[in-house]
Amino acid sequence: MRTCGLCGISTSDLGASLKRRNLDSSFYYGSQRHKFITAFASPPSKSSSLSIQCAVRFRPCIDIHKGKVKQIVGSTLGDSKEDGLILVTNFESDRSAAEFANLYKEDGLTGGHVIMLGADPLSRCAAIEALHAYPGGLQVGGGINSENSLSYINEGASHVIVTSYVFNNGQMDIERLKDIMRVVGKRRLVLDLSCRKKEGKYAIVTDRWQKFSDEYLDGKLLDFLATYADEFLVHGVDVEGKKLGIDEELVALLGRHSPIPVTYAGGVTVMGDLERIKVAGMGHVDATVGSALDIFGGNLAYKDVIKWHAQHVA
Numbered sequence: 001m002r003t004c005g006l007c008g009i010s011t012s013d014l015g016a017s018l019k020r021r022n023l024d025s026s027f028y029y030g031s032q033r034h035k036f037i038t039a040f041a042s043p044p045s046k047s048s049s050l051s052i053q054c055a056v057r058f059r060p061c062i063d064i065h066k067g068k069v070k071q072i073v074g075s076t077l078g079d080s081k082e083d084g085l086i087l088v089t090n091f092e093s094d095r096s097a098a099e100f101a102n103l104y105k106e107d108g109l110t111g112g113h114v115i116m117l118g119a120d121p122l123s124r125c126a127a128i129e130a131l132h133a134y135p136g137g138l139q140v141g142g143g144i145n146s147e148n149s150l151s152y153i154n155e156g157a158s159h160v161i162v163t164s165y166v167f168n169n170g171q172m173d174i175e176r177l178k179d180i181m182r183v184v185g186k187r188r189l190v191l192d193l194s195c196r197k198k199e200g201k202y203a204i205v206t207d208r209w210q211k212f213s214d215e216y217l218d219g220k221l222l223d224f225l226a227t228y229a230d231e232f233l234v235h236g237v238d239v240e241g242k243k244l245g246i247d248e249e250l251v252a253l254l255g256r257h258s259p260i261p262v263t264y265a266g267g268v269t270v271m272g273d274l275e276r277i278k279v280a281g282m283g284h285v286d287a288t289v290g291s292a293l294d295i296f297g298g299n300l301a302y303k304d305v306i307k308w309h310a311q312h313v314a
Contacts, residue, residue, distance in 0.1 A: 056285060056286050058109065058286070058308065061290055062115070064097055065089075070090075070091060070117070090297065091296045096129065097126040101130040101133035102134065104134060104137065111139065112138050112139065114127050114140045114141070118142070131155045131156035139233075140159075145162070146165075149184050153184055153188060159184075162189070162191060164206040166180070171213065172215055181229075193233070193234045194233070195235075196237045202253065205237055209235070217250075223257075226258070226259045226260045230261070231260055234262060236250045246267040246276055248280045251285055255281030255285050262285055264277060274308055
């Protein structure tokens with residue numbers, strides 16, 4: 001059995017993945033010197049193109065709560081004391097969001113996400129400072145809507161990330177989705193499809209991951225939403241922030257069905273988890289790491305993750 005020289009995935013499995021996306025596998029195997037292959041399939045819209053990557057990238061993160069860089073178990077983050085939730089904070093940094101942005105810039109990391117875990121002015125200010133420190137290198141999310149989205153692009157965000165605005169009151173609001181795409185454009189829009197298991201399926205959750213929507217993550221939904229977005233960001237909420245290991249079933253679903261770049265977050269604890277994402281996602285799913293990193297108080301060395309990243313994108 002042959003394997004892809006870039007990611008070690010068997011060519012039979014990768015060929016099956018390409019076939020699902022109506023791509024010519026011989027074109028891919030003949031171009032292994034390129035890390036990213038763009039080919040045109042039969043996508044839902046005439047203008048969309050398909051990017052297949054035979055390597056996973058590390059996507060850095062900066063989570064901001066009340067102006068401070070923190071690592072929080074996201075499922076414990078509520079809107080008020082009446083939610084009955086006890087906030088679990090894994091780490092709070094003395095370094096500013098801008099300092100982390102500069103770190104990622106120095107290490108040549110792109111496509112990281114800045115998430116405002118609240119709509120307070122301090123968090124917004126910290127997020128904007130991070131965008132100014134690394135213009136074009138970071139995405140931003142948290143309270144994004146069609147009215148404020150363009151302001152973040154103007155402040156230096158490469159993309160804006162939205163969830164609750166589009167999945168409104170538990171249902172997908174197509175008009176809102178179209179509105180924000182018209183404002184920032186498809187190439188600057190990331191849809192956060194973070195999900196939790198419900199009755200054996202992955203239901204998209206909104207409002208700080210507290211509310212289940214009526215939408216379930218599957219190939220049909222991913223194909224449809226890919227006509228509006230440039231990327232997906234998916235947190236495995238059941239394992240996020242708990243350092244319990246990744247949700248391999250969810251990663252495999254994304255690897256099989258996402259027709260555009262997708263980043264998985266949740267549960268990475270050791271270097272082996274990054275390799276599991278690579279294999280389960282068939283080399284098509286990027287990874288982010290939060291609480292486990294030593295820069296966020298964990299035991300996983302940031303420098304080791306950077307070295308792993310460099311080996312996959314060099």
